Amino acid sequence: MTWRPRPPAGGRVAIALHGKLADQGRWWHRAGFALVPTLFALSAAVLPSPAVADDKAAAPATSDDRLVFPASVQQGAMVLGKVPPGSTVTHAGRTLRTTGYGTVVFGVGRDAVGPLVVSVVRPDGSREEAGIAVAARDWPLQRVNGVPAKTVDPPPAIAERIRREQARVAAARVRDDARADFTQAFVRPVEGRISGRFGRARVYNGKPGAPHSGMDIAAASGTPVLAPAAGVVTFADKDLYLTGGTLLVDHGHGISSNFLHLSRIDVKVGDRVEQGQVIAAVGSTGRSTGPHLHWGMSWFDVRIDPQLVLERTP
Numbered sequence: 001m002t003w004r005p006r007p008p009a010g011g012r013v014a015i016a017l018h019g020k021l022a023d024q025g026r027w028w029h030r031a032g033f034a035l036v037p038t039l040f041a042l043s044a045a046v047l048p049s050p051a052v053a054d055d056k057a058a059a060p061a062t063s064d065d066r067l068v069f070p071a072s073v074q075q076g077a078m079v080l081g082k083v084p085p086g087s088t089v090t091h092a093g094r095t096l097r098t099t100g101y102g103t104v105v106f107g108v109g110r111d112a113v114g115p116l117v118v119s120v121v122r123p124d125g126s127r128e129e130a131g132i133a134v135a136a137r138d139w140p141l142q143r144v145n146g147v148p149a150k151t152v153d154p155p156p157a158i159a160e161r162i163r164r165e166q167a168r169v170a171a172a173r174v175r176d177d178a179r180a181d182f183t184q185a186f187v188r189p190v191e192g193r194i195s196g197r198f199g200r201a202r203v204y205n206g207k208p209g210a211p212h213s214g215m216d217i218a219a220a221s222g223t224p225v226l227a228p229a230a231g232v233v234t235f236a237d238k239d240l241y242l243t244g245g246t247l248l249v250d251h252g253h254g255i256s257s258n259f260l261h262l263s264r265i266d267v268k269v270g271d272r273v274e275q276g277q278v279i280a281a282v283g284s285t286g287r288s289t290g291p292h293l294h295w296g297m298s299w300f301d302v303r304i305d306p307q308l309v310l311e312r313t314p
């Protein structure tokens with residue numbers, strides 16, 4: 001673990017309550033938010049036991065006009081919030097898609113600085129803003145040696161190929177599907193030692209590169225890769241220059257997963273995949289020093305930390 005603010009015992013985030021507690025505990029609990037101990041103690045008596053989040057379960061018992069967002073998030077977080085159904089919600093220059101139950105989601109970048117502002121216009125025209133603090137994290141340097149020299153200093157023709165391939169992947173991240181697969185409690189796509197963490201500044205063979213955009217899990221070549229949550233396959237190519245076998249699964253509302261360096265891809269673009277389904281196999285294709293799965297997540301073009309998405313689950 002490398003981030004600076006240690007989570008409080010028994011909970012990770014404080015919940016900004018723009019209203020009273022009654023009724024609302026059920027929604028967060030099902031949505032996978034950990035509650036701070038005080039709130040937990042207050043609400044434990046009325047909360048059901050933890051359940052896998054899905055958007056139907058997230059339906060509030062009664063309609064209300066409160067906004068529910070965490071008071072504070074870490075850099076790289078996926079943030080779930082709740083607004084009155086039918087509201088118009090904007091954040092970071094985007095209008096957020098809302099589910100029929102008023103669930104919204106967005107990502108917080110590695111270098112985001114708070115407070116974040118979410119603006120809400122309710123169906124009756126009333127306006128409210130939620131402010132969310134951002135806890136900064138440490139990003140230690142990671143030196144990666146022994147990658148093929150041609151992947152660190154590519155010749156011009158290869159650099160052009162890399163640009164083209166990255167543009168194709170970027171295009172797959174533009175979609176904003178109505179599916180709310182992101183409300184599931186995410187599971188690890190493979191078991192194994194974490195060999196690279198999100199956000200670390202990286203130096204490849206001594207040359208500074210982009211920060212690490214996901215989480216690396218060491219596993220033997222051929223190990224099945226499971227879908228961490230349901231979604232739709234939006235990109236599949238077994239031979240990209242830097243990332244090798246590359247697969248993207250879209251979880252709705254701009255949230256997507258990418259799986260890199262694969263030795264095999266078992267699904268094709270347009271396929272619906274369910275959580276836990278085998279979608280690919282671990283490999284060491286592209287710029288890689290050994291067999292591992294690189295699992296990245298994004299909110300549109302904002303990279304988010306899969307580890308925080310996993311920890312969101314009680």
Ligand SMILES: [Zn+2]
Pocket residue numbers: 196212213214215216293294295
């Ligand atoms: Zn990686």
